[in-house]
Every structure is written in C-alpha cells, then in structure tokens.
Amino acid sequence: MKLKTALLGAAASLVFAPAAYAERGSDGEVKIIYWQAVSTLNPYLSSGTKDVETASLVIEPLAGFDENGVVIPRLVTEIPTVENGGVSADLTSITWKLKPGLVWSDGTPVTAHDAVFTANYCMDPAGGCAQLARYEGIKSVEALDDLTVKITYNEPRPNPYTAFVGATSPILQAAQFANCTGAAASSCTAENFAPIGTGPFRVTDFRTNDVVQMEANPNYRDPAKPAFAKLTVKGGGEAAAAARAVMETGEFDYAWNTQISPEVQSQMAAGGKGEFIYAFGTLVERIEMNMTDPSPSLPEGERATVAHPHPILSDIRVRKALSMAIDRDVLVEVGYGNAGRATCNLVPAPAMFASDNTDCLVQDVEGAKALLEEAGWKVGPDGIRVKDGARLKLLYQTSVNAVRQDFQSIIKQWWNDIGVEVELKAIDAGVYFGGDAGSPDTFQKFYADVEMYANNFDGTDPEPYLAQYTCDKAPSPATQWQGENVNRFCDPAYDALVVELGRTGEMGKRAELAKRMNEMLTKDSYTVVPLVDRGRLSARSLSLGGVVLNTWDSELWNVSDWYRVK
C-alpha cells in the first residue's frame, strides 16, 4: 500500500511538475537564511559574499557562470568570442550585444549606457569600489548604440570575461545612481539598499544586518518566472542555527554556507526535512612555507625578508618531508566530511586547469623520516631532530577557527612523529587577515615558519591567482607588508611563465602553462602544501526544487528556476 501511494505520488508529481513553475508568483514565499546578515545590496560597496549574493537576486551582470564554470548569457544575446567576432582578433576589445526589449523593474528600458555608467561608477577613484579588480586594465567602455557595449583594454586580454560578468559586477541603473558617483557613493543609502535591477526579484523592505524582503519583479524577462511571489533573506546567528532552521525545524527553505562539523551534519540530516548540498570550486586550505627567516633575533626591517633565507625550510627535502607526513583524507574526515576532498593542487578546478598531481595523497611517514635523515637532521635524545646544534622546531600559525585548530593539533602530531617540534599559534581572523602593517600577526607578515589558511580565485581564470607568486609581489617593509606572495617564493623561471601566460590567448596552451605553474609551486618545490579542496556547503529544504549549487557565481544564480515541490 505504502509503495503504491508513493508510486502514485511520484507519478502525480511528474505530471504536475511542469505546472508547478508555469506561472509567475504561483508558489508563495521562499525563505532563505544567511547567517552573516546582509549589510547592503550594492556589491560595488561591499565585497562580502552575503551582500554580493543577495544583490544578485535583484541586479544582474551581462553574463554569468553556470555550475560548470562556463560563461552563460544573462542580459546579452550571446557570449562574445573571437570566433563570432565579439572579441577582437588582437584580444584587446570585447563587444557585448544586449537582448532587445529588456526593461528594468521600474519599466524603463535597459540600454548600453547603463553598462557604461556602471563601469565609470566603479572606476571612479573617489568611490572606493570593492570590485575594482573586475574593471582593471580597461582603457574605455563605450556604448556603440543603445544595445551595444564595447570594452577596450590597454593590453591584449586572453580572458576578457571580467567586467560585467558574474555576480560581482552587475549592471546598475544609470538613472537611479546618477547622483551617487564618486564620494557620494556611500551617502546614497536609499539607492544602495534598494537598487533597481533586471533580476527575478525586487526589494520591498531592507533592514541592514537583519532582513531583506523582496517580491517577484513584474517586468522580469521570462513571463513565467520566478515561481515565488515573495522572497525573504534573514540574517543573524551562526552556521549551525541556520542549518537547524532548514534541516530540523523547517522554518526556512535554504541556508547559505552551513559549515558545521561532519558529525553534526549527519545528525541534522536525520531530521528528514532537508538535505545538505555541496559543490566544489577553487577554495583550497593549504599550508604555506616561509622561505625567509622569521626569527625574532633579526632586526625589524630585515626579519622575514628575502635578505635572510629560512634556516630550515630553505631545504626542499624538509618541506617535502613535512608534506609527506600528512594524511589528507583524515583531515577531510575530521573537518569537512562530504564538503571537502584531499588535494595536492593549488588550482584544483576548473578541470582543464587542474593538474593530475596526486603524489601527496598517500601519507608516507617512513619516507618523510628518511628524507629528513638525508637532509642531515638526526634524531636527538628527546626524539626531536637536530642538525649542527639547531633543533628542528617550527612555529605553525593560523586563524582562530574550530576546524583549523583541529587541523593544527593533528598535523602537529604527525610532524612530532617524524621528529619535528611544533609550536602552535592561533590568531584572531580579523587581525590575521586584517593586513595592518603595524601588527606582527598578519598572514602577509608571516612571522612564523609555516601558516595555514584558505584562498581561491574569482571566476574561472587562474591567471591573476598564479601571478601572485612572482618575486616582486613578496610583502616586505618596503611595500608596507602588502603583497600576495606571502612565502617570498622567488623563481625567475616562474616569473617568465607568468609573463608568457599573460601573452597566451589559446585556451589549450593557457591550461598547459597554468598546470606547469601549479606544479612548480606544489610538487616541484613544496612552497605551497595544499591540504583540502573545500566545497561550498549549503542546506535546502526538501520542499524546495530547482536548486543547483554553483561555486563559480552567486549561489542564488538560478533562483528564477526555484519552485515549491508539491
């Protein structure tokens, strides 16, 4: 009987499924919880994921990324390429063609001038635009006619899909933001809290750091979408409470970034009201090796600079041994469960850029010991290795975070096993990532021997990310300790590859170069020791259909396709 009802139900839902989203606003209200509350809906004034993603419900870029990282058209007729003539043969310009007949939620037409305005809005030097990197290297943005935008770059741009692509560079309505450029950007509270957009929803009520209420955009380009008439994004609390609201009490339909321990995940999944969904992008938790000497005995100004190579870690055999001693699968199990996987790559995705480097996946304690012996580190009386009277002792720092502290203590144990003494240090995330040149505890200053954090790259092109490891990007007193090459890795051959990558347009060759560079940083030099490829983990209610988790764009990228499972 039960089986029969279930089958009938399934058959019925198949019959009615197309009807479920056939009409705009037919499915009532959808409730989303972002435990980091939304502060503003203007992504150009805030780089917070919570703000960018919530804004993506309202304002849209010309093109976005799908769940495989492929560029897809949103407001344009097609994606410009060299083949269809949209990208010039010398790779210096790209021409976008808007879909004809597009209107803003207030009913006025969307034109190329809005895109030009948006670019100028972000590139205004007094505005403090958070997404300026998306508009970097642009010579001019012009409207050839009402529906055509042409972007000209200073130099050939092998990956032209930065400006107006992805949730971080949506189009603003010129008419609405006309008086909000430059220094006035931040005083336009009403505009920043309720931008007029082309997305499936429009804002009805915005309460900063609390809740946003939206309703279906009556002028959305697909007359049948969105299926929901109302949408609420609530903020506050922490990840576990947000997951509970979806998985156990069923008060919410979707919870963003529910990073909780694998144990709690499986307990909550037993509630039967929802499921955890995950997808992998480019976020890699890694250990970075300091190539310079961070010893406090050195004077300030010389400490941790290239003038003093690291006394222990300059030897590649030590770095390799440290990597070999780690069992990455155990780390995944302890920290992330399904939402993580072991990796040896700094660039784990997209597939075409990912090297097939899997050497590090098997833990090899004996091999690590042998390597240290070979490097001249002999076991002392207390089990810690010694060489020329110096002990093999490392300071290992990271930010305060439950999973990271677990990782620290586990890795400390493994390193102790191969005869390395480890001192642990955990720093408040605000300070660690704060970049304050006056603080000794920033990850850029790196006053430790090894450090752990996670980083990723924006979009699908790893070029800017890999270009961070050139000699000139090393933080130093001369640069006020700014710069992304925190290891102070310096290899002229690597710098040459960065230049070559910047000049190469053909995708196959770019992928080849990116893989080589990834390997130079990881398995060839062990400068960066990747640990875990961290996925996005969110929770959805079983009654919410159409959810496709996307790590390349806003998580709410396809909200217009969401519907209520009946």
Added chain:
Amino acid sequence: MFTFALRRFLIAIPTLLIISLAIFLLLEAAPGDPLGDVPLTVPPDVKEKMRAALGLDSAWYVRYLLWLKQFFWVEPLNLVDYIFGTDYAQGMQRVISFQSRQPVMQIIAQRVPQTLTVVGMSYLIGVSIALPIGIYSAYRQYSWFDQIGTLVSMIGFSVPTFFSGVVLIIVFAVKLQWFPSIYDTTHQVTDWASFMKQVRQMAMPVMVLSLYNAAQISRFMRSSMLDNLNQDYVRTARAKGLTEKVVVLVHVLRNSLIPVVTVIALGVPTIFGGAIITEQVFKVNGLGQQLITSIHSNDMPMVMTLTFIFAILIVTFNLIADLLYGILDPRIRYD
C-alpha cells in the same frame, strides 16, 4: 535637591567627553581592521582605495573631532529636521556605518523596537516575578519555597544564556515545534492571530532573559527584606497589634525597596544595550546583535556611537537612581 541634580548634570558633561575619548582610543588601539573581512581575492591597491573612501586615511584626532561634531551637532540637527520637517542638516555628513553605509542613527532607530519589546518585556516580567518571590522567600526563610527559590535563582545565575537558549530551542522548536527558533523582526501585530504569533516568537527569548533577571533581583529583594525583618521597628509594629500583612507589606517592604529600586534603575540601561548573546541565539536582530556584528567587522562609527549611547544611559540612570533614593527615603537629603 534641584541644585544637587544640576550639579550632577554638569559633572556628567566632562565625564561623558572623557568616556567618548576613552572609547575612541580603545577602538583605535584594538587590533583588527575594517577591511579585514574583504576576501583575499581583492588586490591590495583596491583595498587601499576602499580604505581612503571610508576616511581611514586621516589622523585619529581628526576622525575623533569629526565624530564629536557629527554626534553632538549634525545628528541633533537631523533629529530637529525629522521632527519639524526643516532642513538645517542639509548636506552635512552624518555618522555613517562602515558596513552598510547607512546613517548609524537610522539603524539604531530601526532596532530599538525589537530590543525594547523583547529585552524590555523580559526585564518587566523578571522584576514582577522577582519581587514577590524575594518577599515571600525572606518572610519564610529556609522554608521549602525559599529553598526552591534559591535553587532556581542559582540556576538562573549560573547557566549561561547561550546554553539555556539552545536547550530551549532544541526542546520547544525542534522537538515539540511550539515556538519558532528564528525571530521575525518584520512581523506586524494587526489582529489576534498575529498577536499570538508575536507572543509565540517572543516566548523563548523572554523566558531565557527573565529567568536571568529574576534570579538577580529576587536575591536582592530577599536579602534586603531579611535585613529589615529583624529590625526593632518591626517588633514594635507587631507589638502594637498590626496585622502581619500590614507589617510585612507596608512597613518592611517599603524600607526594603530602597536598595532594590536602585538596582532596578541601574539595570534599565542594560535593556537598551540589548542582550548580545540571547539576541544572537534567537536571531532577534536588535541593538545587541548590531553591536556584536559591528565589533566583528570593525565598524568603528557604529561601535563608537552605540557604546557612547550606553554610556549616556548609564550616567543618566545613575543620576535617576540617586534622586529616587531621596524620594523613597526622606532621611536622605542632598542639600
């Protein structure tokens, strides 16, 4: 009395100025950076421009004086404009939150209702159950009622709200599904059904907080009653043949209330301060939740303004408590 109040009021002005400077310098010296949450994918030069746009590139004393001007001059003018529809503050820079770029005072005004309904209600309930419990516990000292009262208030004192809150959520929201675990700040009370919904969503946070408040105040009430019950005037009153009701509820209670009233008055500013942990646990996004998120993101104008408003409230209620003392006890004179 009046000269005393005036003198105290005048002393409060330099006190508050010193407090504001102290808060500002503390925030300045504290580690952390308003751009600390900016993802690592944002290049350093973009960060530098964002910093300049927030005004962080000027010296600390310039920013402090600017804040003083904004808080004591621009914001009151804005209030005048708001009330009388004038436009004196046209074009003047208000205190703006780093996080949301909204004027700080607007955010505070938006959040006061949530905090007042939830935290204020729990204070009221806490006080109104604490007083009778305290009185009866003292009157029947060491009775079973007193023992249970002591036990409950010890629990209220010692169990932190982040624990009791989560226990309540698991019992009443997850298992029994009586109350929602997430507070809806947009809910409007228009009829009986929506009123009941409001009661249901307030039930758990109010329970947690009033237990805590009641625990504290009932202990004060009890010990103050005990002090008075053994006084000579109580024996005299009984010897005169007054009923127990009159002795306890008129003679003893009135005298015992003096210290308790000050404690209650001094607790009022904490209502406005919100309940950081409880608001966070139940997602009642009031002033407490705003303060903690602002601290996390180093939103200095917001933290500065909020803490300073708390300082003003504390100074004010100290003054009120002192004045109440004089009214309740005619023996106390300030002249």
